[in-house]
Amino acid sequence: MDSNALLYSLDLTAGNGITLSSEHKAALQTSLVILKRNYKFKRVLFWGKILGIKGDYFIAQGVAEDEMSDKKTLYSFNCMDWQLLPPATEEMLAEVSKAAKGRFVGDPSHEYEHAETLRREEEDEAVEEEVTVKVSEEKRLAATVFTIDTEVSVVPRGAYIKTPHGTVQNNRSFEGLSVTEASKLRNYLHFTEPKNLKKKSLLEMADLNPCIDFLDPLSEDIPKGSWSLQMERGGSVCVIRSLLWLGLTFFHVPMSPQHGYVYMGDGLKNLDLPFML
Amino acid sequence: MESQEKALKDERERAAISFKAFLLKNSPKTNMNLYDHLARLLTKVMDERLENAVDVIEDLSLDLKRSLLQDEQSTLRDIPLTSDTEHLADQQRALFTRGAGDEVDHDEEMVETPLPNVGEVSFYLEQAGVGLGREEMQRVFLAVKQLVDTQPLQRCRFWGKILGRETNYLVAEGEYREGEEEEEESEETDNAEKEDEVKEDEDDTGVVEVMDEHPKSTYKPPPVVPKEPNRTGANKFTYFVCREPGLPWVKLPSVTPAQITAARQIRKFFTGRLDAPVISYPPFPGNEASYLRAQIARISASTQVSPLGFYQFGEEEGEEEEEGARDNFEENPDFEGISAHEMVESVSTWVHHVQHILTQGRCTWVSVAEKPEEDIDEEGEEEEREEGADEEEHEAGPPLLTPLSEDAEIHNTSPWSTRLSSPLIPQFAIAVLRSNIWPGAYAYASGRKFENIYIGWGMKFAGENFTPCLAPPPESEYPSEPEIMEALDPTVEEEQAMEAAQEEQRAQEEEEGLEGDEEEEDDD
Known part of the structure; x- marks a missing residue:
């Protein structure tokens, strides 16, 4: 969620139970301004909070030219001193998914170890090799934030447009979804590189506006029902919660350009989802 | 030019x-x-x-262009529809108005009220970084006040919120005043049992023409663990839920041990409708209201905590009773409060004040085997129980007011995390406790004041992936006896050897005398 409307947005997503204490809120309002200046960001987003056993990570993201791809992620323990997270690479994601288990500890230098026996065949005899994968929690954090962003980041349809140059930008004339449209899941899009869009048939593509519909809608997610869409406060705000990443909350105020998402949770994916529906 | x-x-x-x-x-x-x-x-x-x-x-x-179009349509007048927002606002209006009956003298207001100091609770929760937002909390507390006004409750507090897929539940915990509890539930269960019986009868009459006798199931259901009466154990408090502050509160049914044991084996999101069926394996006995109540009981049992020394056991009843049977405690008037630093340093300064639920699904163990029950009249049932009596072990959980440091680690995760609300001004900070086993359960303590709250999905931390329990192996269609066992035909040599052996035996028996005659007949 945008750092400018932080307090307002936090209030609307507070239905999840976790909010920020007034001290943290105040600190964020100061530090995010400094962050924006130091890193020369166009916009700063408060991304959320990942709860660890001994400490909690606060995550912020800075946006440069392109809203979707030019993002840098930073973390902090006290909402004041921010450290840059390394960008997530394929290799890192693979390592993290192997080694990192259980809850976050709250110490970026904590190392997760994972021993693995690799079997190779060398000149007709099988050689067993013990390989230990070591992953620091900082890497795990970077990978988790990246995965959450690719899997469950949400924007309302029309809030961002793809310019002819190929960059993704804020749609200045976005006035919000109407109340009836806001209660339909297909009007919310994954804010990440589309995966299913190219697989669509020409007939389906005909209805899409290439400058707005360049993302995948949430309604096509598998399994069906991995999102919980509710109109809260008697329909004045639309809140979407991801059941895959418990803790991700998105809000949109119908008929207003206000929208945003925040993740407040333990940073664990809910792999049991198919049993729980 | x-x-x-x-x-x-x-x-x-x-x-x-x-x-x-x-x-x-x-x-x-x-x-x-x-x-x-x-x-x-x-x-x-x-x-x-x-x-x-x-x-x-x-x-x-x-x-x-759009504005031009709209102008042309303006000859038709819109029918004003009441939106949900307006509807809810109307409902919530009642929260903010003082009813005529509320006009009381100042003296009367001073009388002890079942309501906690909600403003203070809300303030501390905000310090702890938990809550539903300041205004929403206020509305919730007003709704709790409304509940107190309508029900004869001795004590009442906001227990928390459980998120569902369609709507959410706000949960209030209350304790009825002595003798004012309505006895609806027992009737309900009786009715349910009667219905079951009727169904069984129908099944029996349905079978008229049978070619072969169908194999009978030899399955005997395990004995039913009796429900704990109200005001004790898992049913100590009554719980009320509502969807939004201002909407009517609904009382949840009391929980049965079978529901608690079933709830432990399943992982399922709440839908947000109390009458929704719970489709799961193993089957859950009851609808979502019962499931919700079972989860509330489980969460309360493991996450309701208070500072060490705030409660003490009553003096009259004490050592005479059995260990673990002490379920009454009272506030310790001399409790001074523990400093926030100490409470953050070690979790042994916190104690559980709700009884542990045993694997049986009850807080106090009861032997199902010895207790004869009238409502089950199958003969085999009682026999089996008598047999099982020796095998059953007396289960005992940790006694009340056990420090949290005794809690077992689950999935290599320490069960509790502590925080100081403000590292910048530690002098006035409060201690915040967070459960890692039930994500969403929080407690705070500041001096003599403490409160517990749960806001979450009502799911226990699973650690590794959830594995649903497997279906039991299917019962064999027929008893496997020697008559129906297929055996290999004997070879010629074997037959000859056997005949020779029989001849020998006969010869021996004839020698022995008359006794052998009878046995001979048997052999054939």
């Missing part, structure tokens, strides 16, 4: 005029023309003086 120039000018003028005529041509579809549209668009830009108007000119043009 001049004439040539003039001719050129004329030509241009003519071209301009013809182009203007082209612009002025009305579209047969919309009856608009481009000339007027552009004029209006430019006027709009001039009026509004937008910054970087060139970027949004398409949208402006679209807006303009």
